[in-house]
Structure formats: structure tokens, C-alpha cells
Amino acid sequence: MKATGIPLLRGAYYVFWREMKRLFRQRTRIFMAVFQPVIWLVLMGNMMAGLTDNPYAAQMLGVDNYLIFMTPGVMAMSSLFGGVFSGISIIWDRRLGFLQKMLTAPIPRFSIPLGKIWAIMLQIFLQMLIIMAIAYLLGVRFATGLGGVIAMLLYSGLLGSAMGGISLAVATVIKTPETLFAVVNFLTMPLIFSSNAMFPLAAMPLWLQLIARYNPVSYAVLPMRSLAAVGWIWPDLLTGFFMLLLLNIVILLVAYRRFERGLVL
Amino acid sequence: MESKGEYLSRREPAQEQTAPARREMIRTENLVKVFPGGNRAVDGLTFSVYEGEIFGFLGPNGAGKSTTIMILTTLLAATEGRAFVSGYNVSRDREQVRLHLGYVSQVLAVDDALSGEENLWLQAGFYNLSRQERKKRVDEVLELVGLQQRRKDLVETYSGGMRKRLDIAAGLIHRPRVLFLDEPTLGLDIQTRREIWSYIRRLREEAGMTILLTTHYMEEADQICERIGIIDHGRLMVVDTPANLKKSLGGDLIFFDFAAATGEEQRERALQRLREQPFIQKISPRGSEAHGFVAVTADGEADLPRFFAALAEINVKVSRVTLKVPSLDDVFLAFTGSELREEHGDKEKHMQERFTMRRLRT
Ligand SMILES: Nc1ncnc2c1ncn2[C@@H]1O[C@H](COP(=O)(O)OP(=O)(O)O)[C@@H](O)[C@H]1O
Ligand SMILES: [Mg+2]
Numbered sequence: 001m002k003a004t005g006i007p008l009l010r011g012a013y014y015v016f017w018r019e020m021k022r023l024f025r026q027r028t029r030i031f032m033a034v035f036q037p038v039i040w041l042v043l044m045g046n047m048m049a050g051l052t053d054n055p056y057a058a059q060m061l062g063v064d065n066y067l068i069f070m071t072p073g074v075m076a077m078s079s080l081f082g083g084v085f086s087g088i089s090i091i092w093d094r095r096l097g098f099l100q101k102m103l104t105a106p107i108p109r110f111s112i113p114l115g116k117i118w119a120i121m122l123q124i125f126l127q128m129l130i131i132m133a134i135a136y137l138l139g140v141r142f143a144t145g146l147g148g149v150i151a152m153l154l155y156s157g158l159l160g161s162a163m164g165g166i167s168l169a170v171a172t173v174i175k176t177p178e179t180l181f182a183v184v185n186f187l188t189m190p191l192i193f194s195s196n197a198m199f200p201l202a203a204m205p206l207w208l209q210l211i212a213r214y215n216p217v218s219y220a221v222l223p224m225r226s227l228a229a230v231g232w233i234w235p236d237l238l239t240g241f242f243m244l245l246l247l248n249i250v251i252l253l254v255a256y257r258r259f260e261r262g263l264v265l
Numbered sequence: 266m267e268s269k270g271e272y273l274s275r276r277e278p279a280q281e282q283t284a285p286a287r288r289e290m291i292r293t294e295n296l297v298k299v300f301p302g303g304n305r306a307v308d309g310l311t312f313s314v315y316e317g318e319i320f321g322f323l324g325p326n327g328a329g330k331s332t333t334i335m336i337l338t339t340l341l342a343a344t345e346g347r348a349f350v351s352g353y354n355v356s357r358d359r360e361q362v363r364l365h366l367g368y369v370s371q372v373l374a375v376d377d378a379l380s381g382e383e384n385l386w387l388q389a390g391f392y393n394l395s396r397q398e399r400k401k402r403v404d405e406v407l408e409l410v411g412l413q414q415r416r417k418d419l420v421e422t423y424s425g426g427m428r429k430r431l432d433i434a435a436g437l438i439h440r441p442r443v444l445f446l447d448e449p450t451l452g453l454d455i456q457t458r459r460e461i462w463s464y465i466r467r468l469r470e471e472a473g474m475t476i477l478l479t480t481h482y483m484e485e486a487d488q489i490c491e492r493i494g495i496i497d498h499g500r501l502m503v504v505d506t507p508a509n510l511k512k513s514l515g516g517d518l519i520f521f522d523f524a525a526a527t528g529e530e531q532r533e534r535a536l537q538r539l540r541e542q543p544f545i546q547k548i549s550p551r552g553s554e555a556h557g558f559v560a561v562t563a564d565g566e567a568d569l570p571r572f573f574a575a576l577a578e579i580n581v582k583v584s585r586v587t588l589k590v591p592s593l594d595d596v597f598l599a600f601t602g603s604e605l606r607e608e609h610g611d612k613e614k615h616m617q618e619r620f621t622m623r624r625l626r627t
Binding site for chain 2: 005018102103
């Protein structure tokens with residue numbers, strides 16, 4: 001009888017298992033993952049709090065508390081950052097020879113990025129729960145309650161997974177962390193500033209509004225903001241969900257191809 | 266140590282053991298690898314490694330040893346030619362090849378953030394084994410490389426030699442038929458190197474594993490390999506047993522000086538006499554010293570007594586004798602014309618090497 005290799009999901013599970021072990025041993029990484037969004041939330045929240053005293057600004061924000069406007073934005077940014085650096089782990093694995101070792105094992109190659117994306121998503125879920133808990137302590141009350149919290153986890157996870165997929169796919173051809181950082185910065189800064197994560201669409205010039213509308217970050221922020229401040233606005237929720245899902249499928253297909261055929265050692 | 270014995274005894278079908286010809290476990294046909302940019306790292310390699318053999322690739326840095334191994338382990342695609350591992354084509358039956366091979370690369374591919382045990386558990390997870398089986402094998406390989414005591418410690422607290430042993434253990438977890446060891450002792454101190462050699466020998470003797478290793482240490486090739494292929498510029502210069510390779514340089518050398526009192530006529534007579542002996546292939550003077558000569562014989566240790574007997578018959582004395590067996594160094598130099606060479610090319614590769622060295626030295 002011919003022995004066979006192991007199925008995709010099982011391979012991905014072991015990759016995921018390793019990432020989890022690593023994550024929970026790297027205290028500084030956990031510390032950073034928790035405190036970076038907290039700092040954003042507290043600083044931005046206080047800095048911008050004055051805005052809502054201005055009735056015109058409050059109208060653009062659509063809320064009378066900047067923090068409730070800002071929380072989904074910070075969540076989206078943290079998800080984006082959580083995902084977008086995941087390619088670094090491929091670069092380190094390549095340097096360590098661990099990537100090569102996994103590639104000589106009978107696991108499907110795609111289980112490597114898949115397992116790493118699962119790890120990113122779990123990390124993002126934990127981070128989002130912490131952000132939401134802190135927002136709660138700062139007085140933010142979400143309009144959709146617990147259901148909304150779960151839905152927001154979903155949107156954050158989808159955004160993080162898409163960003164993680166891009167980063168992992170890029171890392172198949174990039175060998176140094178410096179180059180990957182450069183690519184990532186080139187990608188993330190415009191993505192954030194041309195989205196509705198920090199400023200309302202209404203406050204943007206027309207051309208930027210147009211870009212912001214089709215920016216994947218906005219597709220996560222808009223539904224989350226509805227969930228946080230308004231309620232179950234189904235058209236926003238569904239559009240956001242399907243666009244992010246589509247984006248994920250496309251990116252995972254690209255990552256699949258890169259890992260199966262184009263992985264540079 | 267029951268578990269060890271169990272690990273090492275392979276359950277081969279009976280007919281394979283009685284088969285008359287040794288099975289080819291690795292076979293390449295005119296293998297070529299051209300890297301983007303035109304570097305022909307492997308340039309027409311054809312060789313076979315037979316079941317249960319330890320085959321060594323000996324060559325200077327940049328000779329193409331690692332590249333060849335990476336093709337055989339499905340990490341790189343060959344530009345031309347074919348290769349088979351355990352009977353499977355490395356470019357077509359990748360999954361079967363991967364199931365049958367163990368690969369220990371020249372860098373230390375262990376995860377420092379995990380414990381030794383976790384590294385092995387992870388590796389075992391990559392093969393289709395039951396949970397129980399995985400547990401058993403982790404114990405076995407830990408025992409085999411002597412890391413049972415430290416299994417729960419994080420790898421970042423291990424010494425370079427311990428990391429290398431763990432890395433080798435990980436390559437053994439699925440009981441591969443063919444094991445690839447790329448520079449298994451690179452950067453290790455001599456004592457640790459000897460330890461690793463003894464593990465490698467045991468794998469072959471007790472588990473019947475076929476092993477292809479690369480090295481640029483002559484001593485290593487000489488000590489543990491049954492056959493050696495000397496490789497340079499991606500080409501195999503010669504393949505043979507270490508003993509035959511050394512013989513190919515023309516046998517052993519007997520360096521001798523006649524006693525100072527020996528007269529010219531007496532010396533000529535002695536040289537004449539020695540030349541008549543069938544075991545002596547050649548005698549030549551040694552440079553400037555009038556009394557010093559060197560004789561080439563097929564088997565120095567057996568021929569030395571005969572050499573003395575021949576001289577004693579005509580009553581000529583020698584004041585000193587040295588027997589020199591050609592070393593693999595001499596063979597290597599004869600075939601590659603080079604010692605360690607500076608490597609050119611990939612910057613990232615140098616980075617990786619420096620990185621490995623740093624981790625080995627801790
Ligand atoms: N990824 C790569 N890209 C380009 N050249 C490479 C790559 N890997 C190795 N080489 C080159 O191929 C040659 C053989 O390298 P290698 O097989 O690593 O040699 P060895 O293992 O015998 O020291 C060297 O000249 C090396 O610079
Ligand atoms: Mg090498």
C-alpha cells in the first residue's frame with residue numbers, strides 16, 4: 001500500500017500550532033499587540049474629543065462621541081497591521097531553514113500560509129476583544145450589543161486575513177525583512193489614509209471619497225461603525241462582508257499559486 | 266534500551282533482503298541546475314547510491330553539493346536531467362519522495378522558541394502518523410541522540426551541538442529510507458563531530474538507512490563514508506571508496522635515509538636491489554639530501570618488512586624511515602586543484618551562513 005501525505009487542513013493545523021506556541025512565548029509581541037491599539041484609542045480619543053463639541057463636525061462623524069467613531073477605526077488598523085507583517089515569519093523561516101524543512105515534508109505547500117493565517121486571525125480576535133473591552137471601560141456602548149461584538153470580530157478577521165495573505169504571498173519572492181517592510185509600508189499607509197478609518201468620508205475631498213469607498217479597509221470599517229454606533233444596517237453589513245470575502249478568495253488563490261509554484265528559497 | 270532497538274530495526278519485506286543486486290536508492294541521470302543569471306551550479310551529475318550505503322559528497326564551497334541535495338529533496342527543480350529517490354521521480358512523484366526522505370540541511374533548522382520535544386512533535390505532525398505512534402517516535406529519536414534529559418527545555422538554551430543533534434533527530438522521526446545530511450558537522454568542535462559520526466554510523470548499521478552526506482572535511486569523508494564522490498564546479502570528478510581513491514594516487518610512500526656511513530657504491534647497489542623487488546613501484550631521490558630517497562609501494566604496511574629484508578640481505582643500513590599513506594587531502598587536491606575557495610554569489614546565502622554559525626557557537 002502506498003503511504004500518503006497529510007491533508008491540507010491537518011498540515012495547516014500543525015503550522016498553526018507552532019505559531020501559537022511561538023506567540024505565547026513572545027511576551028513583547030503580546031505586549032505590543034495589546035498596548036499599541038490602546039495608545040491609539042486613548043490618544044486619538046482624547047485628541048479628537050474636542051471635535052464632537054463642534055456641531056458641524058459631529059454631524060459629519062454621525063456620532064456625538066468621537067471614541068465610538070474611532071473604536072472601529074482602531075480595530076481595522078490593528079487588524080491591518082496584525083496581518084500585514086505576517087510575511088516576516090516566512091522570511092525568518094527561510095533563513096532558519098525551517099521553511100525548507102516544512103517543504104520537504106509531505107504536507108501541501110498551501111498549508112503553510114493557511115496555518116499562518118489562522119494564527120493571525122486568532123491573534124486578531126484576541127486583540128479585538130481587548131480593544132473592545134478597553135473601549136467599554138472608556139464609556140463606549142455598542143449599539144448592537146454582544147451580537148455586534150461577534151460581527152465586528154468577523155470583519156476584523158476578514159481584513160486581517162486578507163492583509164496576511166498579501167504579505168505571505170509577497171514574502172514568497174522577498175528574502176529580506178527590510179525589503180518586506182518597505183513593501184508593506186508602501187501598501188499600508190495609503191490604505192489607511194485613503195480609508196474612512198480615521199476620518200469620515202464626508203470630511204474628504206471628492207476624489208478621495210471615491211478612493212475611500214472602494215478601499216478594502218473601508219469595507220471593514222463601515223459595517224463595524226454601523227454596528228458600533230447605529231445598529232444592524234444590513235446593506236452596509238452585507239456589502240462589506242461579501243467584498244471582504246471576495247478579496248480573501250482572490251488573495252488566497254494568489255497565495256496558493258505562489259506557494260505551490262513560485263516560492264523562492 | 267528496547268525502544269532504541271525497535272526504532273532501529275526496520276521491517277523490510279523478506280524478498281528485498283535476499284535480492285541479489287543492491288537496490289539503487291538514489292539515482293541521478295545527467296542532472297543540471299542553472300540558476301537565474303546563468304550560474305551552472307550542477308553540471309551533468311550522474312551517480313547512484315545503493316541501499317544501506319553511506320555516500321559522501323566531498324567538495325569545496327560552492328561546488329554544488331547543497332544544490333544537488335535540494336534537487337533530490339524536491340526543494341529545487343532541476344534544469345535538465347532526471348533524479349530518483351527510493352525509486353520515485355523527484356519532479357513527478359514529489360509526495361512519495363517526500364514521504365521517504367529525511368533532510369537535515371546545512372543550516373540549523375530547529376525552532377529556538379520551542380522545546381526540543383515540541384520541535385519533534387511538530388515534525389512528527391507533518392507525517393501521517395497516529396498520535397500514539399508520534400509519541401513513541403519522539404521518545405525514540407530523543408533517546409537516540411541523547412537529548413532525553415533536556416527534552417522540555419527551550420531550544421534557545423541548547424548548545425550548537427545539541428541543536429544539531431535535535432535537527433538530525435527531526436530528520437529521523439518518520440524513519441526515512443534515505444537520509445540527506447548536508448554538512449552535518451559544519452562549524453562543530455571536533456568532539457561533537459565525532460559524536461555525530463557515531464550516530465550516523467549507527468543509523469546505517471542498525472537501521473539500514475541509506476545516507477547521502479556532504480562535507481568539506483576530508484577526515485569526515487574518510488571516517489564514515491563507504492564511497493565518496495569528489496565534486497567540483499557541479500561535476501563529479503571521481504567516485505570510489507576512500508581506500509581506492511588514496512591508492513589511485515600511486516600507493517603508499519616510504520621515505521628513507523641511508524645511514525651516514527653508507528658509501529656511494531654500496532648505495533647504488535642497494536638502490537639497484539630495491540628496484541628489482543616486485544613490490545616496489547618506483548624509487549626516486551628526495552630533492553637535495555644525498556642520502557634521502559622515497560619508494561612507492563602498493564601497500565606500505567605489508568611492504569615495509571620486505572623492504573628491510575631486502576636491504577638486510579646485502580647488509581645496508583638505513584638511519585630513518587617514514588611511512589606515509591596518502592591522505593584524502595592529497596586526493597582532493599589532485600582532483601580539484603583547490604583547497605577552500607571563496608564563494609561568490611547570493612548575498613542572502615552568506616547571511617544565512619553567518620546566522621547558522623552564530624547559533625552553532627552558543
Ligand atoms: N539560490 C541561488 N541563486 C543563485 N545562485 C546560487 C543559489 N544557491 C546557490 N547558488 C550558487 O550555486 C553554486 C553552488 O552552491 P552550493 O550548491 O550551495 O554549493 P556547496 O553546497 O557545494 O557549497 C555556488 O556558486 C552558489 O553561489
Ligand atoms: Mg552547501
